[in-house]
Amino acid sequence: MASRSYSPHGAAGALDRATPLVCSARLEEEEVHMKAAQEMHASRLEGGLHRRAGVASLSGSVLAGLLTAIAAGPSHADTAPARVMPPLKCDRVYRPVIATDAAGNRIYGSITVNARIVGGQAEQVDFVAGRPELLQAVKEALLQYSCTNFPMPRVETAVFEFAAPGAMRDxxxxxxxxxxxxxxxxxxxxxxxxxxxxxxxxxxxxxxxxxxxxxxxxxxxxxxxxxxxxxxxxxxxxxxxxxxxxxxxxxxxxxxxxxxxxxxxxxxxxxxxxxxxxxxxxxxxxxxxxxxxxxxxxxxxxxxxxxxxxxxxxxxxxxxxxxxxxxxxxx
Structure with missing residues (x-):
């Protein structure tokens, strides 16, 4: 068999003639294996890229969704309903004394105040609108109120009307x-x-x-x-x-x-x-x-x-x- 002639002399030509055939067959075989390996590697590489792209795409989608949710704020279903404060019932209510000016004339009109109620008592009374001359009389009256004691302080806005004599009577x-x-x-x-x-x-x-x-x-x-x-x-x-x-x-x-x-x-x-x-x-x-x-x-x-x-x-x-x-x- 020519393929088994290893003589370096007289048989050289046979060896030389056989070598291209053997090398060609081995090269073809190696090329097939190489190509298969390359294809497998390319397949794995491509799969990895797809997987990484999918993860990146998913991460991008999740991030985009989170950003959208943050931008939109809490949904209506997740928003806690506004607390309705119970009425401020008081044991005693005091009418303000009608204020007078420097000449002794009574001051009529209205005043709006914010009263901070703590422990059922008016702790602070602040002027909001109206006639500021009436604030002291309103404050003195509110500070005597004895009301429902709520666990948390609350601020009530109140409008006091000072009418001329007989207005309520008539x-x-x-x-x-x-x-x-x-x-x-x-x-x-x-x-x-x-x-x-x-x-x-x-x-x-x-x-x-x-x-x-x-x-x-x-x-x-x-x-x-x-x-x-x-x-x-x-x-x-x-x-x-x-x-x-x-x-x-x-x-x-x-x-x-x-x-x-x-x-x-x-x-x-x-x-x-x-x-x-x-x-x-x-x-x-x-x-x-x-x-x-x-x-x-x-x-x-x-x-x-x-x-x-x-x-x-x-x-x-x-x-x-x-x-x-x-x-x-x-x-």
């Missing part, structure tokens, strides 16, 4: 005894129609603004309540104030008028005292009304607040043998 006819939203000097609400005209709601709102600037939650929406059947509040359990020992130090006849709100939840709050009687009579009257129970007024199936006024007459005689048994009369 209310429209609907704001007098016949107004089912304002039971004046009566134990029970007077007879009322089944539907309350919007004008009476306007009177109610005017009195809320005038007497309770911090209770904007007690304002009624006339349009939303229009046409709804109305049922007045009623006193379910009427607790009458009693004569106590401390009253016996104040002989005479005393009158205490309370203005307060029967809230939509049936509680009584925001007492305004109009009286020249000693403070002991004020506290007894307020305590009795707070311990009374009420069914709130309603429009359709919605309970609404009502402004109430009640007057209590106390008679303390010097020779009263049994003071604890005596009762104050209410009307």
């Amino acid at each position: 209310r429209p006819a609907s704001a007098a005894k016949g107004n089912p939203l304002t039971a004046m000097t009566t134990v029970m609400a007077p007879p009322i129609p089944s539907t309350v005209p919007q004008g009476q709601i306007a009177d109610h709102n005017a009195m809320i603004r005038a007497l309770y600037p911090l209770r904007t939650d007690a304002l009624l929406d006339a349009e939303a309540l229009a046409g709804q059947p109305y049922k007045p509040f009623r006193i379910v359990r009427d607790v009458q104030p009693s004569i106590i020992a401390v009253h016996m130090n104040h002989v005479g006849r005393w009158k205490v008028k309370l203005t307060y709100i029967v809230n939509a939840d049936g509680s009584a709050s925001d007492f305004i005292v109009d009286s020249e009687a000693p403070p002991a009579f004020h506290g007894t009257s307020i305590s009795a009304m707070r311990r009374s129970t009420y069914a709130p007024a309603t429009y359709g199936d919605r309970a609404v607040p009502t402004i109430i006024e009640r007057t209590f007459d106390y008679t303390i005689e010097d020779d009263d043998p049994a003071p604890p048994a005596k009762k104050a009369s209410a009307r």
Whole structure:
């Protein structure tokens, strides 16, 4: 076999003739293996590039999505709903004393303030708009308020109206005894129609603004309540104030008028005292009304607040043998 001739001499030609064939076959075989290896390497390289490109593309997509989300901000579904603060109910509400100028003339008008409430008390009162001359009177009144103690401080914006004498007294006819939203000097609400005209709601709102600037939650929406059947509040359990020992130090006849709100939840709050009687009579009257129970007024199936006024007459005689048994009369 020529392919097995290794003679370096005489056989050289045979070897020389056989070498190209062997080399060619080996080269072809090597080329096939090389080509296969190159193709495999190229395939692996291409796959790696695709994978890296895919990762880069995915990373780019994720980054683009994150940037878009950041730019768009939180979605509506993830946004926490705004907290609705509960109403600021107060045990005692004080009317500001009407301020006077240097000449002794009374100052009328309005003032808007921000009151910071901490622990149920007004800690700070800041002027916002209106007549700055009224700020001191408003501040002195607000600092006496005793309100619901919330865990966090809150700031309430209030508008105080200082009207000329008789402005509140000369209310429209609907704001007098016949107004089912304002039971004046009566134990029970007077007879009322089944539907309350919007004008009476306007009177109610005017009195809320005038007497309770911090209770904007007690304002009624006339349009939303229009046409709804109305049922007045009623006193379910009427607790009458009693004569106590401390009253016996104040002989005479005393009158205490309370203005307060029967809230939509049936509680009584925001007492305004109009009286020249000693403070002991004020506290007894307020305590009795707070311990009374009420069914709130309603429009359709919605309970609404009502402004109430009640007057209590106390008679303390010097020779009263049994003071604890005596009762104050209410009307």
